[in-house]
Amino acid sequence: xxxxxxxxxxxxxxxxxxxxxxxxxxxxxxxxxxxxxxxxxxxxxxxxxxxxxxxxxxxxxxxxxxxxxxxxxxxxxxxxxxxxxxxxxxxxxxxxxxxxxxxxxxxxxxxxxxxxxxxxxxxxxxxxxxxxxxxxxxxxxxxxxxxxxxxxxxxxxxxxxxxxxxxxxxxxxxxxxxxxxxxxxxxxxxxxxxxxxxxxxxxxxxxxxxxxxxxxxxxxxxxxxxxxxxxxxxxxxxxxxxxxxxxxxxxxxxxxxxxxxxxxxxxxxxxxxxxxxxxxxxxxxxxxxxxxxxxxxxxxxxxxxxxxxxxxxxxxxxxxxxxxxxxxxxxxxxxxxxxxxxxxxxxxxxxxxxxxxxxxxxxxxxxxxxxxxxxxxxxxxxxxxxxxxxxxxxxxxxxxxxxxxxxxxxxxxxxxxxxxxxxxxxxxxxxxxxxxxxxxxxxxxxxxxxxxxxxxxxxxxxxxxxxxxxxxxxxxxxxx
Amino acid sequence: xxxxxxxxxxxxxxxxxxxxxxxxxxxxxxxxxxxxxxxxxxxxxxxxxxxxxxxxxxxxxxxxxxxxxxxxxxxxxxxxxxxxxxxxxxxxxxxxxxxxxxxxxxx
Numbered sequence: 162x163x164x165x166x167x168x169x170x171x172x173x174x175x176x177x178x179x180x181x182x183x184x185x186x187x188x189x190x191x192x193x194x195x196x197x198x199x200x201x202x203x204x205x206x207x208x209x210x211x212x213x214x215x216x217x218x219x220x221x222x223x224x225x226x227x228x229x230x231x232x233x234x235x236x237x238x239x240x241x242x243x244x245x246x247x248x249x250x251x252x253x254x255x256x257x258x259x260x261x262x263x264x265x266x267x268x269x270x271x272x273x274x275x276x277x278x279x280x281x282x283x284x285x286x287x288x289x290x291x292x293x294x295x296x297x298x299x300x301x302x303x304x305x306x307x308x309x310x311x312x313x314x315x316x317x318x319x320x321x322x323x324x325x326x327x328x329x330x331x332x333x334x335x336x337x338x339x340x341x342x343x344x345x346x347x348x349x350x351x352x353x354x355x356x357x358x359x360x361x362x363x364x365x366x367x368x369x370x371x372x373x374x375x376x377x378x379x380x381x382x383x384x385x386x387x388x389x390x391x392x393x394x395x396x397x398x399x400x401x402x403x404x405x406x407x408x409x410x411x412x413x414x415x416x417x418x419x420x421x422x423x424x425x426x427x428x429x430x431x432x433x434x435x436x437x438x439x440x441x442x443x444x445x446x447x448x449x450x451x452x453x454x455x456x457x458x459x460x461x462x463x464x465x466x467x468x469x470x471x472x473x474x475x476x477x478x479x480x481x482x483x484x485x486x487x488x489x490x491x492x493x494x495x496x497x498x499x500x501x502x503x504x505x506x507x508x509x510x511x512x513x514x515x516x517x518x519x520x521x522x523x524x525x526x527x528x529x530x531x532x533x534x535x536x537x538x539x540x541x542x543x544x545x546x547x548x549x550x551x552x553x554x555x556x557x558x559x560x561x562x563x564x565x566x567x568x569x570x571x572x573x574x575x576x577x578x579x580x581x582x583x584x585x586x587x588x589x590x591x592x593x594x595x596x597x598x599x600x601x602x603x604x605x606x607x608x609x610x611x612x613x614x615x616x617x618x619x620x621x622x623x624x625x626x627x628x629x630x631x632x633x634x635x636x637x638x639x640x641x
Numbered sequence: 642x643x644x645x646x647x648x649x650x651x652x653x654x655x656x657x658x659x660x661x662x663x664x665x666x667x668x669x670x671x672x673x674x675x676x677x678x679x680x681x682x683x684x685x686x687x688x689x690x691x692x693x694x695x696x697x698x699x700x701x702x703x704x705x706x707x708x709x710x711x712x713x714x715x716x717x718x719x720x721x722x723x724x725x726x727x728x729x730x731x732x733x734x735x736x737x738x739x740x741x742x743x744x745x746x747x748x
Contacts, residue, residue: 290700290703293707294703294707297707297710301710301711301714304714305714308718308721311721311725315725315726315737316734316737316738318718318721318722318725318726318734319722319731319734319735319738321718322673322676322715322718322722322731322734325680325711325714325715325718326667326668326676326677326680326715327668329667329680329683329684329711329715330664330667330668330680330683332684332707332711333660333663333664333680333683333684333686333687334660334664334687336684336687336688336691336704336707337656337660337686337687337690337691339691340687340690340691340694340696340700341694343694343696343700344694344695344696391738
């Protein structure tokens, strides 16, 4: 009986990955006690992560049926990352109760689960309209999360407003793009790009371009990144989840691009959009990160540069390029969890507050340092692995300039991420250590340890590379 | 037939103008209320375009629902911003926020 129930859950795991967190969110919001609400949210998030890893494992490493389309490599690779990251963040929220009032905490926990459900839904949706609704659900929950600690810092409201405006304009473009594609292709199924003769290729190309543009705004890719600094730089530590939102948006972009590459009429236009946005993000993100004076802003702008590398890799439109994009998504998530998590555990966000913390907050300092090394693309880290694969894929098709852009991003990373290591280990403390939270602070530990281990996966990358290659092969329709 | 095509093109043109002008207002206006109204206009432009393209009613209703969700959250933020900053001008927020944290130099 139990075995049958588990098998039923496995068969319906794409549906459960959306409905499970939503039911958990309803329960978490309904319970007024902050700790009880957090416990419910943590259980729901962990169950979703288990389901997601099972789905990804079956889809990428075995021939079993997953209920997911055969082209959906991006969904199978990224959903476990999102759900796993979401579970770690939800656990860590238990240490952040000081950031939000007792009254607001249950809503914060519920919003986190809605964000997880929304992005998982967007990555597993079979048609563009469901994807649009899932993206908007996740986005609006993210805006709520950005504003949730406004009682402590009113600047969070300003960041949430910018996020709402940027995402709202992105939503309008996304909706218009879905309409153009529906009119041009005759249906909104993602697989229709590969299976149907496109009646109006120009209109469909414009539609796919608008969809990618709308998602680029939500991912915070340059030149649409104006909201990133305010939203991530001044909001509460609960916005560690912002990293998941950026990852979700860029993964949906890569997923849509993967489906569109299957249609010969659309490939060139999609590659052009990804190339322009990707190159701009690498340059502008690196420049902004170099000037950042706040750990969260630095992490946010470094994320913009990483998004650029991901989009440049995806623009290649080859299995090697898509696999490189997926590896870089893994690296981006690991670095973001380590940086945001380390910053939240320490409690200070201004760069001078990191001075000399290496001895007093060793785990958080190691997490930030390892993330910094990954942002630099230092050998033996997963950041190096992603960039190396991108350079290999780029040079393979003659895109020397893209390979040079990635090398330039790494050099910029040496400057801005190197400052973090310098401050942690080579400077004397100039500010009191403000980390607090008692025993609950240890709830950061799982997130930091997993992030460190994920970054160090660069030492033994066979499993990660196999998964990325399998996912890319599925996206290109090359998988059995 | 020609009239139908003309009406279709006019509907699409009006929808695109609404979307673009709304987006510009939402991005560039200093007043938060105007930004939110701009956002609503942009969304309604997109929904109008979908209607002109002949998409099913369910899509139009859901698109309108998303627009209303943005409007409601925007209105809630507007009220909270007014309470927190004593105004609804974005420049006032930026000036107040800069006092507690300097912005990084623009490259």
